[in-house]
Amino acid sequence: MNGTMDLNLVRLFVEIVEAQGLAEAARRLGTSRSAVSRGLQQLERSLGTQLLRRTTRRVELSSAGIAFLEHANNMLREAEAAWASVEGLGRTLRGHLRISVPTGLGRMLLGPALLDFAKAHPQVTLSVAFNNRVPDLQGAPLDVAVRIIADPPDDQVARLLGQVAWKLCAAPEYLAGRRIERPEDLLEHHLVAPPPMDSRRYTLALSGGAPVALVPRIASEDFNFLLSALVAGAGFGALPHYAVAGALARGELVELLPGHALLRLPDRIIALTAPNRYRPAALRALLDWLAEAVNPAPVGGTM
Helix, strand or coil, X not given: CCCCCCHHHXXXXXXXXXXXXXXXXXXXXXXXXXXXXXXXXXXXXXXCCCCXXXXXXXXXXXXXXXXXXXXXXXXXXXXXXXXXXXXXXXXXXXXXXXXXXXXXXXXXXXXXXXXXXXXXXXXXEEEEEECCCCCCCCCCCCXXXXXXXXXXXXXXXXXXXXXXXXXXXXXXXXXXXXXXXCHHHHHHCCEEECCCCCCCCEEEEECCCCCEEXXXXXXXXXXXXXXXXXXXXXXXXXXXXXXXXXXXXXXXXEECCCCCCEECCCCEEEEEECCCCCCXXXXXXXXXXXXXXXXXCCCCCCC
């Protein structure tokens, strides 16, 4: 291996892995498949090892390629951060940010904020993935993952964006002729909830009562679908306030047991980033923007 490395070839390698093939990588980069192949061969020669095993249909990472991929992503992050820290100082924000957000939080709250950010900073490009899983940011092609979790992973840098208030709700149609006055009364009703983690039963813990465990009548990780199920009268359920605020205001849902706080539910909106010496100005600005979207300053004052 020589003493220098062409970052363009490193970026090419990462693009091939993300595209899962040379032809698709060439299409994304606006070049020819042969040019992509030559660039990959040049990188492999400089490293003295094969990074990818090519077949007629796809590519597979070799053991050396798996090891190099994590370092390649880190090199590109560092290069982007170094560029942004100098080029972007005192001028227009620019760069490319890769973001992962949960489906419900993303579509109901953060999505509009991301579009507003893109409008305010036209030289920043965004790639947004909707995913409920907490990713391993060390090797993932992501700059930030926003999640609703209780405790962030120890190997990631966490920034608290805001808190989540959970509301226990049902539609007036569902409650007609039914009474829910105590936590124990919930045992007689249909639950709409995310899929239970480790059993068939989903457990709700409320202050002033024993935990209530039920098999959900309807289960989904998509909060939009769960909200629709509640409004349609399919049962009762607990959703974040940002998800049900509009339905509550319109009278499509009513809050249940307001004197009993919901316990043991993840209540922090956290932005996760990989440990990195530099953080691009565009990423810092985006995190500030999202924090304001989650907790807007009151009119006429500050938070």
